[in-house]
Amino acid sequence: MNIAFIGLGNMGAPMARNLLKAGHSLNLFDLNKDILAELAAQGGHISASPREAAQGAELVITMLPAATHVRSVWLGEDGVLAGITEGVPAVDCSTIDPQTVRDVAAAAAKQGVHMADAPVSGGTGGAQAGTLTFMVGANKALFDTLHPVLSQMGRNIVHCGEVGTGQVAKICNNLVLGISMIAVSEAMALGAALGIDSQVLAGVINSSTGRCWSSEVYNPWPGIVETAPASRGYTGGFGAELMLKDLGLATEAARQAHQPVVLGAVAQQLYQAMSLRGEGGKDFSAIINGYRKPE
Amino acid sequence: MNIAFIGLGNMGAPMARNLLKAGHSLNLFDLNKDILAELAAQGGHISASPREAAQGAELVITMLPAATHVRSVWLGEDGVLAGITEGVPAVDCSTIDPQTVRDVAAAAAKQGVHMADAPVSGGTGGAQAGTLTFMVGANKALFDTLHPVLSQMGRNIVHCGEVGTGQVAKICNNLVLGISMIAVSEAMALGAALGIDSQVLAGVINSSTGRCWSSEVYNPWPGIVETAPASRGYTGGFGAELMLKDLGLATEAARQAHQPVVLGAVAQQLYQAMSLRGEGGKDFSAIINGYRKPE
Amino acid sequence: MNIAFIGLGNMGAPMARNLLKAGHSLNLFDLNKDILAELAAQGGHISASPREAAQGAELVITMLPAATHVRSVWLGEDGVLAGITEGVPAVDCSTIDPQTVRDVAAAAAKQGVHMADAPVSGGTGGAQAGTLTFMVGANKALFDTLHPVLSQMGRNIVHCGEVGTGQVAKICNNLVLGISMIAVSEAMALGAALGIDSQVLAGVINSSTGRCWSSEVYNPWPGIVETAPASRGYTGGFGAELMLKDLGLATEAARQAHQPVVLGAVAQQLYQAMSLRGEGGKDFSAIINGYRKPE
């Protein structure tokens, strides 16, 4: 299949590599010449613009850092919509606000292009291993069309509803995640201060009503879960800056929808304060450091 | 076994009934004459005071509403410590602050009485069915002594550490629970406002990193989990006033331990505001009503 | 002076009227035909677009609801910058985010137009009476040029620094205001619940360290300040929706600047919840109703 792949950063590059390995022909675009050269050496074709990449492609995939990039890559003078053929399926895998997705998809629809949003979870590790989860917003026919290709980059392809709902699912999930990580941090730090053994406390929570992914799989207290970032100095994992970005998307989407998200907003501010202290590069579970005496 | 059982409210009465059924002889005390009469009819012996109940008992159990009652029942002139025999094991099953437990246990220890704390979860339903979870703070020997009797009232008997750690475990767990229920409420309400199907959103969260007991077992959006209070008008379950009490214990214990609990404190205030609106009698998952347009 | 005035809503229309009264010639533009007709009857000239209004004008003033309008009115195909003469001074009086102001001003500067931002406070009453406060971001020369005209619409013309700082001043002030109104609400409601006379409590606060504009001039407890909205059913004044908008600008600007604003974010959410309850049309001091038992 001839696929346009635009956006070859930490996530996009390994995703594109998996498509090359699967035997697809790729038109590549990115502002970074080095990564273009590297992927060309692995069989991709370098395009001069998103427009050029989209020309003749049977599928267009984009993976970009933020809404402004999505707008310019799709709607700009040399953008995807200037080059894409009517009827070609398209999917944006960026994590951005639902409204931008819907605006861009509406513009695409005007020229006969059905567009999906499919933000991912699983991090750079999942992108490399081809085990990402895709949360897909698309009509049923488009979802069925995209499914085989997304499956070559991910393991879990979830249909969330019409275009935009992929973003909604992701930011709502990460809203719960960002809050519950702080909840577990407060509880583990409080428990330690009150004299309970941390392993025992984690055991109680995990077999009771406080149980959550943040306590079971990714406990922020060092040594509770051997494979969690907390047990290796809060390196690797899901960076606090990324959580901060996603909570920013959630609160901004909530503002536009006139919905309160009280704990979500406080959580965002706490990660922002963590970032200001210079700890934004650590895994987001390092938020617990704000609850422990500095050493 | 001759057991003193003091405090026969919504929780204490069914617990005492289960001990009577198991064949124990019970010295009962409560301020409510009706419940005393009822339990006497089922084989219990009425005592005139905690002191009298404790006299001659081989085990003392108390189940009281708040720390002030625990102090007076144990330390008062006619209290348990005025009547209890040296060496007799004792356990308080109330949910109160860890400091009070430790103060009372220290007073008991001075006269040769080892005391445990063993707050429960499982509600009145669990108390009746004998399926409570006991979170026990006690030295190992005392824990082993208490285990058979507690097992006649509950199914899950967890040893959390020395006296006081039962309370610590319970308030830390409920701290996470109280917060994560609000997190899920904010996410479910936001998702609905942004146009995703609620069942789909719950599915995404439950198979992803936002997964928690509040989303899986007790989802606050009506109709997601058929057995959850949300699917029956927020009746039954764990009342918001009880959650409010437990978050009050958590933030107060945190204050004494000089620990911040930012989200915990906000959560407490949100349940307090819910209570002020007159909704404190509903299940605590009705906190989601503050995130939905009033009908 | 020949002035282009674009945006004739609740604030813009009375401001334009004051300029007409002062003897200026006005090129008017708005999407609302009725208000255009009304102001034309008072001597203004109707323009077909912002571009046309700007053509030949010696000064351009815009007063618009939000950043998207500012972008399109200034940068659109038929926008101000398509018609304005090089060297003509320009000022946007809208309350929007500082970044948009700076983006538009940078575009204006490219064609030799110096642009200021001058958001106002004082409400529709101040706009009619010509007693607004203008917070002006502009270089000194532009500020001096604008001063006489702004003085015909307002009483207090404050120079805050370079372009964009007018918005910064306004959102920072309103950040403090939005928070302190809730602070006073919590204190007045708590005091009443604890049995102190509200008038006495207000007196203590106002002569002590809790003193603030929200307690002295605009106390949210009914009957404390006779001229405050609280004493007339929370009508008139500064609507909660406007406060919500300004706190949204503050938290969004903070997000872009990587600054935490914890209480600001919580305050925004509390006004958002108030709005969801259907009370957004009331004066913002009605936030106190969330702290009092519903009647």
Add this chain to the structure above:
Amino acid sequence: MNIAFIGLGNMGAPMARNLLKAGHSLNLFDLNKDILAELAAQGGHISASPREAAQGAELVITMLPAATHVRSVWLGEDGVLAGITEGVPAVDCSTIDPQTVRDVAAAAAKQGVHMADAPVSGGTGGAQAGTLTFMVGANKALFDTLHPVLSQMGRNIVHCGEVGTGQVAKICNNLVLGISMIAVSEAMALGAALGIDSQVLAGVINSSTGRCWSSEVYNPWPGIVETAPASRGYTGGFGAELMLKDLGLATEAARQAHQPVVLGAVAQQLYQAMSLRGEGGKDFSAIINGYRKPE
């Protein structure tokens, strides 16, 4: 006048000194022998217990750190009520929760002693200079009786209502203060990050609706107010630990009164986090350091 003065800490000792200077005869009690010796050298009489101090006194004054001390000093076996003569006026100047004050006053009333609460503001500087503010909860007759003596230790003697309302006034005022200091900190730090001159911003706020004691008199940004702690490294002034204590009293009183105090609770947690970082000894306006990049 023969006065019992119990509690000779940082506040109590200079207050007692002012009474000695005014010519009163003082029965002194404290656990600190050194301060007793020092004040004895200045003319006071050392008592062996609160009871002994109260015996024969025509007025009893206490100034203690926390509620537990107030309970034991007044109600203990060797406490004030064991020694005081019926009809003698009494006043507690400690800052504690209103409920404890009311409990102790009720016990005093049972033996014919009218008791007032009169917490102070003004710090150790005010205690030394005799310029404290006393917030007095007492019936009118008792207030009139106490007024002349309190005036020898303070400048501003405010009648807040019946016993307990002195505490209510103080904690409600400090609730507003603790919150508004954070509000001003967030606004000043945000403004700086967004490029406005801090002196200009403070000027705008102080002449507008954000105006408050924290912005005008005690601005947390260094160099804005020369006499504020911010301009001398956050030394002197009102320690963050004291603010933390008062916010703890406010949220605990709110809990007992079933009142939400959302921003108050968040503010408490932010001061708690500041304390955990080891900055609790600084003036409370150093809360702004959490909003600025560490140097």
